[in-house]
Structures are given as structure tokens and as C-alpha cells.
Amino acid sequence: MSVHSEEIVxxxxxxxxxGTAPKLASHHRDTPYHLAFSCYVVDPDGRVLITRRALGKKTFPGVWTGSCCGHPAPREGLRDAVRRRLATELGLVPDTITSILPGFRYRAAAADGTLEHERCPVVRATVTDTTTVPAPDEVEEARWWTWPECLKLAERPEASPWYRLQLAELEPLGAPLEWPDAGIEGLPPALPW
Known part of the structure; x- marks a missing residue:
């Protein structure tokens, strides 16, 4: 699926x-409320894959953020959307996917005025194979960080707004491998598991 043909819910x-709308054309100063997700990939040592968005991205280019985010396609389940984006953006295949913050939502404006307005459940994906193959049109850099390093990033202006908001909710849950499964009951009605 080309980024130019992607639809958001x-x-x-x-x-x-x-309803649905074209992804690229829908992100502007009055972006409609839509479905998304964020994923934090964790290795067996508890390190988190942190990425820097490609400099050519339309929204929030060059900011540091979690491992992967994306938009589920119409009628696509959350786990399938996460698997698809991890493969596309980073060349990763997750061992497990766990719902961590199913109710997360946010609204944030970029420096150019482009608005993000998303219901954005947060998941953890675990991997044993930590080899990444970042897609250059999506990811400028990808690095494995310790949890304390991730927490420090949340205090820096180069972190994405959603990363800072998510870390405020994730920090009380402990280290990434300890985050409890929040279940799927809190997922939006529009998003099957």
C-alpha cells in the first residue's frame, strides 16, 4: 500500500x-479526529527501540519518538496494523504484541501548524531479533535505548508531543518488560484487536 493511497479511519x-479519508490530504491545520496507534518495541534486555522520524515526513519531521506509529486501515485490526507498520518501517517481526494504553488520545500542533488529532492506543511489541532495516522515507535513525534514556528524552524538546504524553503514563508502570497487559476492553469501538 502506497502512502499516497492510504486511508485513515x-x-x-x-x-x-x-468514514475514511486520504491520509496525506487529511493532515493539515484542521486535521479531523482519527484512528492511529503507537508501538514501543522492547528487546529481551528491556531496551526500547527509539526512532527519529524521516526529515521528509509531512507531519513532525525529524522528531524523536517511540518505535513505530501508524494508522490502521479501514477494517484492519490493531495487531495486524502494528505488524504491517513494523515490517514496513523497520523490517521487524514482533514475537508478541500487548495492549498497554488502550485509551490514549491526544491533540498536538507541529511548528508549521499541522495538527495531529488521534485516538492512539499504545502497544508494546517484543522481539528477539533486534536487527532493524529502517525505511528511509519513514525513519531517519533507529537506536536501542535503556529505559532511563527514554525517560530523559521525554524531557527534551526534540521528542514528539505524543511521546512526552505517553511516557508520562508509561513511567508509573515500571520498566517496559513489566508493563501490565491492559486488555482490549478499552480499545475504541472502531478498532478490532
């Missing part, structure tokens, strides 16, 4: 799907 205030 539009949501109402009850997080129910109310």
Missing part, C-alpha cells in the same frame, strides 16, 4: 468509525 466523539 475518521472517528466521532464516541470513537466510532464515521
Amino acid at each position: 475518521l472517528l466521532n466523539t464516541a470513537d466510532e468509525a464515521v
Whole structure:
């Protein structure tokens, strides 16, 4: 699926799907509320894969953030969307995918005024094979960081707004391999597991 043909799932205030729209054309100063996800990839030592968004990205180019984020396609389940984006962006195949912050949502404006307005469940993916193959149109850099390094990044302005908000909720849960499974009950109605 080309980035130019990707569709996002539009949501109402009850997080129910109310339609679709082209991904690229929908991100602007008045971006509609839509479905997304964030994923933190964790290796067997508890390190987290942190990425820097490609400099050519339309929204938030060059910011440091979690491992992978994306938009589930219409009728695509969360786990399938995570697997698809991890393969596309980083060449990774997850061993497990766990729901961590199923109710996360945020709204943030980039320096150029482009708005993100997403219901964005957060998942943890574990991997044993830590070899990454970043897609240059998606990822400028990818590095394995310790949890204390991840927490320090959340205090820096070069971190994405959603990363800072997510880390505020993830920090009380302990180290990444200790994050409890939050279950799927809190996922939006528009997003099957």
C-alpha cells in the first residue's frame, strides 16, 4: 500500500468509525479526529527501540519518538496494523504484541501548524531479533535505548508531543518488560484487536 493511497479511519466523539479519508490530504491545520496507534518495541534486555522520524515526513519531521506509529486501515485490526507498520518501517517481526494504553488520545500542533488529532492506543511489541532495516522515507535513525534514556528524552524538546504524553503514563508502570497487559476492553469501538 502506497502512502499516497492510504486511508485513515475518521472517528466521532464516541470513537466510532464515521468514514475514511486520504491520509496525506487529511493532515493539515484542521486535521479531523482519527484512528492511529503507537508501538514501543522492547528487546529481551528491556531496551526500547527509539526512532527519529524521516526529515521528509509531512507531519513532525525529524522528531524523536517511540518505535513505530501508524494508522490502521479501514477494517484492519490493531495487531495486524502494528505488524504491517513494523515490517514496513523497520523490517521487524514482533514475537508478541500487548495492549498497554488502550485509551490514549491526544491533540498536538507541529511548528508549521499541522495538527495531529488521534485516538492512539499504545502497544508494546517484543522481539528477539533486534536487527532493524529502517525505511528511509519513514525513519531517519533507529537506536536501542535503556529505559532511563527514554525517560530523559521525554524531557527534551526534540521528542514528539505524543511521546512526552505517553511516557508520562508509561513511567508509573515500571520498566517496559513489566508493563501490565491492559486488555482490549478499552480499545475504541472502531478498532478490532
